[in-house]
Amino acid sequence: MSEIPPDLRGRRDRDPFWVAVNAFFNGLQRVRSLRTPVIPYVRPVDRTLTLIVQEARRAATDVVALRLAAPDGGVLPAWQPGCHLDLLLPSGRRRQYSLCGDPADRRSYRIAVRRLPAGGGGSVEVHEELVEGRTVRVQGPRNAFPFLARESYLFLAGGIGITPILPMVQAADRLGAGWRLVYTGRSRDTLPFLDELPHDRVVVRTDDEHGVPDCAGLLEETASGAAVYCCGPAPMIDAVRAAFVPDGGSTLHYERFAPAPIVDGRPFQVELARSGVTVDVPADRSALDAIREAVPTVAYSCRQGFCGTCRAGVLAGDVDQRAPSDPAPGTMLPCVSRARGGRLTLDL
Template sequence: MTIDLRVVDKRTAAEGVVTLTLAHPRGARLPDWTPGSHVDLVLPGGLVRQYSLCGDRWDAYTYRIGVLRERESRGGSAYIHDQLAVGDLVSIGGPRNNFRLVPSRAYLFVAGGIGITPLLPMVHQAELLGASWRLLYGGRTRASMSFVDELERYGDRVVVRPQDEYGLLDLDTHLTGDATVYCCGPEPLLAAVERRCAARTERFVPKDFGAPVRREPFEVELARSRRRLMVRPEESVLEAVGRAGVSVLSSCRQGTCGTCETTVLAGDPDHRDSILDDAERAAGDCMFLCVSRARSDRLVLDL
């Protein structure tokens, strides 16, 4: 389900980054959200893009998102930067949260570039809870790093390290102790953090899982629709379900956004997303249809 919101503010947050503030056209309260949540922004031409909510979660009437102009934009960020204006209406889906903040006495947040957006509300939440926390924030240049001014109030708990001034982030110095680590940013940063510790991460690009477990076709039963279909090796479950005439909301088609999450009633999924943790994969009770497949001969989905 989507709702239409109006752009009530648009401003430059850094070089190549704009923020949008969205509100209901009639001033209605917006759905609640938690730190780490994102929304699906539906743009002209059917484009759907995910952006982390980075405003005040206690403000029930506006959402704020930060949008990086992608160098190889497929139309989404370019449209937002160049054409979307204050007063325009946009449709959003969500919020949904695949990057939840778990209770902890101590946190280390590691941000790279636009990866600061989901971490901003986490920092605020950790502060409200009285937890011990630090933020290590890197970017190409200081001018390209958003929200630095908002972070100044936290003093030396925030370490800002532009690459042109300091080089790559000194992870070995900061990834010490028993703090719960959250990281968001480009893939090289995520990989470097994951090599050093068990971190909770959010990705902009999918992990590489290699070839699927099985190359043969497999059967999918749609329990509510009372349909059975075969998923061919060259197509995704999402494509096969669509071919059968069943609509499933989807967006990234890379296993990074969570939009097409579907309950698994029976069977053994071959998880190929970049969202679920090991325990969630082992449970096998949900899957992301755009990338995940089957280990078993048959899956039963709640569709």
């Protein structure tokens, strides 16, 4: 008679040593699962809104003011003075425009755009395409120019630079703070929203009546500890920055509508891997400007390193990162950043 098998299926008993090893590792895995929290999948939030142009009116020479609202008249996301919207234009261009309405109005957003025929085409598209009844996609509001609570303010606005300043003036008035606004421009007909400002606290200085303003003179009456907010053309901001003295705790806050001039750049080359084109970047121009001459469709918006629209992958080369915020690894913002060496290769 043959030997009876260890079990009915003819299998041997498991080796006690391997049983113990298996139990040990199973227990270790359970302990690790308790210590390591399970991170649930987070679905990305799409903050794009589709709005309708409720009103389009002339606010000054070559300036159109648009009032945007939800198609169903619903409540819009809240915003604070200094916020802007990203407009996703029908052409695919992305442009940023300051909100210049009343933050208490949750049913509409107001922006104002000056037509710049020699610009990148965004302002012309806004003037010609965003007529009343047209829909447009936007993202935001976002704030890169925050308004701080202070006891006194000096506001300096140059032309279309009144757009972020106007809600700040209204907020300062509601706070009961002391404030003064100096509003500059080429002529009175080029100054939008002049009729919405209280004339007793606003000084209007136009080039045709008073000549080009002396920014040091504009700052002479700044109250001790005041917050100075400035928005306008790049030469105006540069002059204000050069003349500003932080006396008595006063602070300077500014927002540019154009990129700052490049004063310490060195020439380099950028190879565009997808198109196989190599472009030369002069010392006084941005990589973005040089790239756009070869690839006009490259996306961009603020040109100051804030929005990230022009972000490109870096395939080779050492980058001199000059963006105000930390870039994503292996990328650069060619609107402001440059090469440390003589050549970069980008995924464009």
